[in-house]
Amino acid sequence: MIKYAIRRTLYMILVFFIITLMCFVLIRMLPLPALPPDDIHTEVIQLRREALGYNKPYLEQFAIFLRGVFTKFDWGLSEQLYTGRPVLEIFLEKLPPTMIVNLYSILWTIPVGIGLGILAALMKNTWVDYTISTLTMVVISVPSFVYAFLVQYIFCFRLRWFPLIMKGGTDWFSPAMFKSMIPAVMALSFGVIAGFCRTTRAELTEVLTSEFMLLARTKGLTKTQATIRHALRNCFVVIVPGIFGEFIGILGGSLIIEKIFSIPGVGGLTLAAINSQDYNVFIMSTCFYTAIGLVASLVVDISYGFIDPRIRMGSKK
């Protein structure tokens, strides 16, 4: 298992390097915005591009970039979106609101989603199951931004329970900030709850009808004991990767939800960086997401072994 983990980690680093190189070269190959010939600023921009090394060979530019990252953890400065500011600082500034909103969301979507799924599975083919399943299908079918507008209109504008947009400031864990985040958390959660609910119900329904569950009951376990100790554990082989997937989503943010509730998060950062050809911001965010994706995938793979003892890796036949 340890050998497997080490080997996967090394592969991960290699993949990370290749993806970074590809992204770096591809983004730098995009032609820079044409400069209007009559604009009096054209000359200054050309001088600036020259000074920043935009005319150097791509591999030389990549080498300069790597040297900065590895020697000083310097990811460069933003040139277009946040002129002159270190991109790492910008990224770290925008990460907390995205993470916190999504963390609040996932903190209650997992238990609620899985709980409803268990309930539906245990009460299969009853009105409870039908209600939960129908609602799940409805919720999954509607995009989250629709909930966002509904939540905003009903709970914020009409009922005035919450502010219409997220509060300004960096007091991330103050009661006022928490209250202002609730509408966004709600909008983000409906779809995720429905997703967990549907997966859990489907998996648990299948597991509950397995022969080993009958065996467990015949061994004297109560239905609750059998469900918790055996059925749920089997279900988690499918559910846990979903949770990690959500975790990656946490860091990625939601462009639309962030826009509607004015959350200054990372949702649109990569997109904006590409559109404005802010190379350093793009590379920073790309590297970050690549790393998170690779680590999450590694963790998922390794976690299988802990969740389900039948899945063991690293041993050779």
Added chain:
Amino acid sequence: MKKFLSLLLALVMLFSLVACGDNSDNDGKTPVNSGDNQGDVDVPDDNGLGYTITEFDPEATYTSHGAITTLYANWNPHTYVDGNAIALWDYLSDSLYTLSFNDELHPHEGKDKDPWTSYAIIPQMAAGMATDVTAEVKAEHPDWMPEDATKGYAWEVPLREDLYFETGYHITAETYVQSAKYLLDPRLQNYRSTDFYDGQYGIAGGEKYFKSGTYALSAFVSANMGDDEYVDPANFTVTDAGTYQYEGKDIVLDINSGGNWGLDGGIKTYEGQADQVDRLIAAANDKGQVFLNADLLKDLQDFIAMLHGYGSVDEYAVDAGNYATVEFEEMAFFGQTWPEVDYDSTVGFYAKDEYTLVMVFNTSLDGFYLYWAGFGRADILVEPDVYESCLKQDETGAWTNSYMTSKETSPSFGPYSMTNYQTDKQVAYAKNESWYGWHDDVYHVYKDPNDGNVYRTNMTTNIVLDVVPESATQLQMFLSGQLSSYGLDAIEDYEKYNNSDYLQVAPDAGTGGLWVTGNMNGLKAREAADGFDKTKEDTETIGLTSFHKALAVSFDRQAFIDEVHPDYSTNFGVIGPMYIYDVEDFSVYRQTDQAKQALCDFYSVDTSKFDNLDDAVDSITGYDPEAAKELYKAAYEESLSLGYITDADNDGKCDQTITMIFSSSSPSDFVTRRINYLNSSIATATTGTPFEGKISIVESSPLSNEYLNAFANGSADCFIVAVSGSLFDPFNVLGMYLDPNGAILTNKYYDSTTDMVTINIDGEDITMSATDWYNALNGTPVTLGGKTYNYGNNNAEVETRLTILAALEGKVLQNYYMLPMMCFGSKTLISQQEFSVLDEYANPIIKYGPTRYQYTDAEWEEYVAEQIAEHGQLQY
């Protein structure tokens, strides 16, 4: 005790007398609170100015809440790129002078103007008006101005002595000079450096210092040739290294710059596609510069010929003549090493003494333009200590500057201090107590036209701008009392709030309509593409003027405004109703007889049937569905005769369908509505014509910033766009149509340099190209037949200039490339917490006048709670 009572009685009587006084007179009596401003308190007249100021409650706060869609990250006056970003700096800064409203206390200088109808020049950081010191400065620095300069070039500005940054840094003339040194520092390559020295309002000597000791490419070779426009390569000199020079300057190609050709990434993007290109790239130095010699020049000329579809420059020259050999000058630059100079002896922006700043301009300035644009060049002030701490040089040698990119790096010297800046979320300001203007009783006060009281200009104590991208959210916030204004956006907004008492309507300079391509080459190229079935489709008809004429009368402009853009207004000309040609009188071009006649001529209005030109112009609708049918028939006949379309079955109808591509940056509700309206109008107008059911407009794929290029290059056929220019210079607006470099939308198919226009000037018919007329009108002398024409400002009577402008506007209209439809504008709901001093929009400078508040923040909160409890939301 008696003494005390007597004294008390006297005091009571005194206060009673004062309270009975008429506070509308400037007689120094203590005013009575008008009562319409809750929280106002009165102070006795002790300023010695002949009026008393009705003070606002010093304990109260008045907060302006705004919603923005983009929060800019750099508001450094030396480096900001997007023009909108500087709005963040405006709150933190101040100017030497400002153009403000003309009230009774600050009348319009020179001419008798009714209050609140014109403007007044108000000294801000300046202690008084500027003094012309041209002669004095010329004696010491003759190189800063022409030999014949006598006035208007050098001006001395006295500064106030109570100017401070909020950091406590004392602002003197030397602070301005230090700021200019930072701005022009050649190492920093500040984006706004060129604004400081370029053009007629630029500062003399600025360019020399900015480029001091550097090898720099300046303008394109062709741009330096003046009237000749190009120089014969035979006149180039050859250096010892074999490279070309002209008048001591190198002829340089930058392989990374597309030059005037609009090649993204320059000819480097053609690497590997032609030997000539590869040789040029191989010859480039590490900066991408190619010093042209005979061989490389030939390669460049051949490459350009290949772009035109020829094998070599010789083949190209058969068709294009001498132009084939000089066209490269539109891509090549002049290059030179600028001599090392020091700031003090070079730049005409210096401190005469601690509180006197001297500014030397590139041209002679005075009056409105001096104070409006000239002294605006001094809006570069930075706090030297903070600025220095924000400069960083990375190991590649490039400098970065974080000044004015955060709260900490934004020291204020204006009315407000930045109290919060959160990236992409919120910026907040609060009253900057160290700003002199809060206590200035002379220039920062006004006499209210409604109640006659004198108030301080600035009442807002706090400003909060939140990023709220969704307009639906903005509206909900506004109706909840959380925003101070809401710009109407959705069509439902207009239906609901168009008659609101709280609606402010503001016109805009943007003037435009439906642009329809005349790019025949582009249209033919599309037809030549694989998959295009000429028996079923046609694009060439789109480029016919006869077709444009039919389109021009197919649209009911008023219906377009009502159905698609209720915030706009109808428009029938090329130049909108906002452009002012005489700033002293605030005279509007559109109101002149020349401009009115131009419209009447174009729209074939028989002016003899009307009492006056105004009535004749008012009768113009631009919409004539019956005439449109005849014009479509004429277009059909022409297209048929040219073989663009067919009528194989002789049913009198076009066999082909004509699909016009509407260039769109991104899909939106407005684009859809525009296209739907156009299609519906065309369908109506073509009913019963050979084009019935044959013409349609479809939206292009999202083209982002390329939507303009798509139209210009002929890959899209039409779109609706407006053009705007300087509000105070209508003569320059036509550059978008008649200046080959500026006419980016039409210069690929319309040659204004050969389109001749005859205008009668003082009884003499003068004929020259539209471009020459445009240049002469804007002060560039044009020589024809040994005679030089210059109709620029100060070179010709304004009536003559108006005549030329109107004739050129008529010429542009007659081209039918832009079919006028609308003028931009905005409609904004103003919060019940606030009101503007004027009920009607006055002019581009005054607008609605200063903002005042009916409620303090605390009162507003209570009011909103009451209203919501009663109505569920605020009622507008």
